Amino acid sequence: MKNIAFSINGKNISTLPGTSILEAAIKNGFRIPTLCSHADLAPYGACRICLVEDENTGRLMASCVTPVAPDMKINTDSPRVTANRKNIVRLMIAEHPESCIVCNKGNRCELRMIAAQLGVAETRLYRMPNYKPFETMNPFITRDLSKCILCGKCIRADHELVGVGAIDYSDRGFASRPVTLHEKPLEQSRCTFCGTCVSMCPTGALSTQNTIFTGTPEMEKTTICGFCGAGCSLSMGVSGNRVVEVNPSPDTGTVNGATLCVRGHFAHDFLLSPDRLIHPMIRRTDEQGMEALQPAGFDDALSSAAGHLADIKRRYGPESIGFIGSAKCTNEENYLFQKIARVIFGTNNITSLGSTGSQALLRKAAERTMGDCRVSPLSDLENAEAIVTVLTDPDHTVPVAGYHIKRAVKKGAQLVVIDPHRSDLAAFGGFWLHPENSGSSKAFAFNAVNAITAHLIADDAMDHDFVKSRIEDPLGWMDAMADTDPEALAGKAQVSPQKIKTAALLLQNKKIAFVIAADLLETRHGKETLDAAINLALITGSIGTKNAGIFIPSIENNTAGALDMGCAPDLLPGGRSIADPQDRQAVEDMWGAKIPETEGKDIHGLIEAAEVGTLKALYIMGENPLRALPDPERVRTALKNLDFIVVQDIIKNQTAELAHVVLPAGAFAEKQGSFTNMEGRIQSFTAVVPPPGEALPDWTILAMLARKTGYPEQYTTIEKIRQEIRRVVPMYGALGSHRQVWIKPADSRNSGKIPLAPIDDLKVDDTDEKYPLSAHIMNRRWHLGSGTRTSRSARISASGNIGEVEMAPGDAKAMGLTDGNGNKPMIRIFSPFGGIERSVAVNRAVPEGSVFIPQGFSGNDAMHLVDFNALKPPGSGWRIVPVRIEKI
Amino acid sequence: MDPTQFDREKLDEIIKNYQDKKWGLIPLLQDVQEVFGFIPPESIEPIADALQMYPSQVQGVITFYSGFSLKPKGRCVLKVCRGTACHVKGSRSILRMIKKDLKLEEGETSPDYQFTLETVACLGACFLAPTMMVNRDYFGKLNPTKVTSVLGEYRKESKEA
């Protein structure tokens, strides 16, 4: 295509056809005021403030929607342009209410800024304020639509970027405004409170609801969201060392662009929780002989920790100490933590709570694809031609990944949703595969995926080049597969063969992006289902190619980093294996220290060892096992059996109450470090605010502890730790060089051919008549994981989301749990291991025979339903529990 | 048909003809309005679902066009013209009279769903001013006697029905 030559303000410009005048102007350094245009939204042309004049014709046109044309002579600031812009602003202001003067947006209101630039003060027009009801009932978003200038940005963000569709224009002319369905308040609509529209709104029509008056932030600083594995870039507004507002960062090339989710946008108020730990504490006996945690200085607390741990090591050996690191802490902190465990205390007993979930899945997937799933940019997912989601609802776990899928569908990607539950994605133009008979098929996903695979093989629709060049012994496997009948597999999945056929046809000859539930391995048959999905990925050649591959929306923000840093009982930094003498030797050489030869204990092993008394001490950084692990009572008894517990955390929690030494730490926004997100993007950040009280960043505390034990290396700066990581973990060679870099896994093509996993028939468990329903303990967007942090968010607590158990309408009716008035009766839920009470809500998306129990609510009581032994490797899928329900 | 009872089966029958045809929204809404006399708010979500649109978008379209109504209307819908020509010819008193007679304000529907009173900006029949429409019939050169007789006719019809 030939470039188009024209001029702006006398400057000759040549640019691609189709470029808007506005884009060309920005690229060439000219500023044009805008109110309704946004780089991430389709051009719209609602506000007309971006007028420019073509001096050849004298035409005035909205530059954001007018493409450049040959020989245009654009003037962005002619007297006519200015006069017209002024008039537009005058009209807008005449419609604006008096409350403009005390508006929350204050000096950041784009309308006011433009008015000031144009020198519009008095409008000298008949004022016609457009009063609309003011809405503040929900704790997240205030809507004062009297300040709405109908730029449509909120609606377009809601439709185009996050794909929710909660709002749209209603009516015409003066009466029109963005409303929800039936003009209900936001909390009664499908709004997810992602807040994307709030950040976009140019005026004070949409703003963040604050419980306390905070005023305009004094400054804005960027950081990375500390919740889920998307790793969104945030811009935090700070006022007096407090984070008072969060918006998506304006930087380009971020994971999230202009979007966020409810947690990232609104739940960071947990940083201000009165429950924050603000000084170190030591358990002491007072005069009355009562044991209690008492405030202490850092030096004393660290001496106590170092002294007791050294003593226990001397008396009982290194294996008597365990370390629990955290996928919520930074790479630098996890690196230091595992090094302290291994080198100073001589044990491989180092793990994290995520190690049985997302992290285990990432490991398995990486093993099977030879690391080819480690770099998986979400932009690739958005540009995929086909997407298969396996038992995942990213709208709740990693919403930003969900937005990418929805945008891919809008761009024409073929989406196949494999999920018994009719998630939003299934309703969003996906081809939905689910068990068709009531009573869900127990190995549904496994059989459904295999049925598609078998179909593609039967139709000879594989990627033959890939199969030949990259797969080990494909013929043997295919021979075995040839005996499997797609129809029989469809039958086992309880899906009609016709639907499987359709799915196979939709996917045929496409490179597929698989989005796999991060908690897949925590469900029954998770491993087999993963293997089945990777087989399908392999035979379609979807591995190691652009816009396809394996995507794992991990629940915690640094799942990948904690793994890469060696926060695992059997892995050293960089994925080196403890069991491999060469690997061990390599790290020993770099560290100049011995590493114990035996693998350490995983979380299940540590708790069991505490029970039998072989484990004497635990050092827990950034985790709350008493809330997060199954069977909390058993965990409590085990922890009480220990001689010594150190808890290093940001917030008071059940586990800290049992500790002997408590070390207060800084949350992610309060420190420097880096996280590795689900894509394999390593994002470095610096502190936005200092930690509260005497709290210190985790890495500083760890460095101080190392010094206390007499360790010679001084980790005085983050850069010192990074230097070491870059050396020890080659994948992280670029760490810290830029704010965003990518991990560099070894090229899988050099590591030989990939085997396909055998497909065996799965034995499904019989339903226990006493527990006829199958409960799925699952994530709901309001809480992340066990909810230690999100439950401290005043906004989340005030939102009225209490985590009702969700049931299919038929089941609820059969049990007499619906009265037709939308009441939510209380029920008791019993599993073979325990019982809890919740209220129950009817949800059409839930399949009959299942109930959903949201995790993280009510002190994460759902864990009372789960047997701790479900964590015992290989893990029997603790998230799925047989239950029975009683009405109260 | 009782406008307070929403007949989902009837709606599904209409929707069936438009499944997955996004362009079919307006004709679909017209069919719904034809059958139900208005667009029952309960129908928005099923319609959106079938056309793979957001329910809020469907509502946006319904509320944009004055031809669509989310409220049940009476058996007889009166549209009294309040355009310039009719105004000059005294449409204000015509309207006042109708309001009094039907005991309805503009935009209201009688509790027995017999009459709905609306005003419009111009019926395009200015040469007959002042004008009004009842359902699909035009009435021009209105005066108090004519209005009374027209209303009487429709009232009679409704009694018979």
Ligand code: SF4
């Ligand atoms: S609420 Fe804000 S973003 Fe939405 S249309 Fe109005 S001014 Fe624009």
Ligand code: SF4
């Ligand atoms: S908060 Fe998010 S989901 Fe809700 S209306 Fe705004 S953009 Fe849509």
Ligand code: SF4
């Ligand atoms: S999607 Fe995840 S990383 Fe992004 S704002 Fe939400 S919780 Fe934070």
Ligand code: FES
């Ligand atoms: S910015 Fe161009 S019309 Fe609004």
Ligand code: FES
């Ligand atoms: S003004 Fe009444 S018909 Fe035109």
